[in-house]
Amino acid sequence: MIQLNHISRIFNADQVNEVMALKEVTLEIKRGEFVCLIGSNGSGKTTLLNVISGAVPPSEGKVYLHGEDATSLPEHKRSRWIARVFQNPLGGTAPDLSVLDNFRLAALRTSKKTLKIGINSAFKEKVRARIAELGLGLEDKVQQPMGTLSGGQRQALTLLMSTMDHTDILLLDEPTAALDPRSAEVVLQTAQRIINEYDLTTVFITHNLQDALKYGNRLIQMKNGRIERDLDSTAKSQLQLQEVYQWFA
Numbered sequence: 001m002i003q004l005n006h007i008s009r010i011f012n013a014d015q016v017n018e019v020m021a022l023k024e025v026t027l028e029i030k031r032g033e034f035v036c037l038i039g040s041n042g043s044g045k046t047t048l049l050n051v052i053s054g055a056v057p058p059s060e061g062k063v064y065l066h067g068e069d070a071t072s073l074p075e076h077k078r079s080r081w082i083a084r085v086f087q088n089p090l091g092g093t094a095p096d097l098s099v100l101d102n103f104r105l106a107a108l109r110t111s112k113k114t115l116k117i118g119i120n121s122a123f124k125e126k127v128r129a130r131i132a133e134l135g136l137g138l139e140d141k142v143q144q145p146m147g148t149l150s151g152g153q154r155q156a157l158t159l160l161m162s163t164m165d166h167t168d169i170l171l172l173d174e175p176t177a178a179l180d181p182r183s184a185e186v187v188l189q190t191a192q193r194i195i196n197e198y199d200l201t202t203v204f205i206t207h208n209l210q211d212a213l214k215y216g217n218r219l220i221q222m223k224n225g226r227i228e229r230d231l232d233s234t235a236k237s238q239l240q241l242q243e244v245y246q247w248f249a
Contacts, residue, residue: 001201002029002052002169007061009047021047022058023225029218031168034195034202036212039222040248045205048222049171052203054078065169083162085155085191087174092158095147099138099157102146103127106161130160134190152183156190163198170195172204176211184208188215209244221247 009022022044029035039045050056051063054075063071065081086092093102107123124142132139134156138149146154155175162170172191176184192215195202206212212219217233229247231239 001031001033001066002027002203003062003064003067004028004048004051005062005064007048007051007058007063009044009051009056010059013059021225022051025061025225025227027220027227027230029201029203031201032199033218034216035204035218035220036216037203037205037220037222038207038209038212038244039228043222044225045222046173047225049084049173049203049205052169053082053084053171081167082169082171083167084171084173085158085162085175087177089151089154089158089178092161093146093154096145098143099131099146099149100124100127100142102157103142103161103164106164108165130164131157133193134160134186136186150183152179152186155179155183155187159187159190159194163194163200167198168201170200170202172202172206174205174207177207184211191215209241213239213241213244 004025004027007022007025008020011019011021025044025048037045037048047056051058054070054073054077058071062069065078070078094105097105104123128139128142131142136153136156138153138157141149146157149157159175170191175191176187179187188211191204194200202216204216213236217236219229219231219236219239220227221229
């Protein structure tokens, strides 16, 4: 599903402030795997996600998606496979548009752009039904501007929007970092349900080590631009929180 071959990424090459964010990273993520990605600030986690999404090209190496060489494909062309939820709840939505219009834009992500998509009653009822599954009462607020909702509500809706159109890969870039604990739990439970429902291949960056142990079936720790540890579901299930804390000592 996702294959990275000898990926390196250098920022500010040949300058005094040169940074090698990724160093010869080789990684394969199979279909349906839910990978939790942890590491200190500057370890290369977000750069790795950016390379997968196409937001940042590798300086060296190859990126394969579905077995297809996607190294030179820009981010918008990878959207036929990839949906991404960012750390900032403001980043994934249009605040001045209604909730319904935001879902309509999401449905157009990889479809042919036509003014008719998303305006019929069937689409509206589909959106209301999907939102009702959250249990937050937001299905009665579909005409309300997205910007009037709380950060947790927006992140939960962003997750739903990520699967309004076809996607295979879900990239979660610290989606709960700006949320209170209750909202964070709602968002992650929503993510888990969506991942299971659509059998999504997922990469989840988090600084919350409890969440890293609770969610996913694979755990990768990055350090200094390299993969330091890569644990499968069996090894991950045997980890204790204190042991993971010691990795950062």
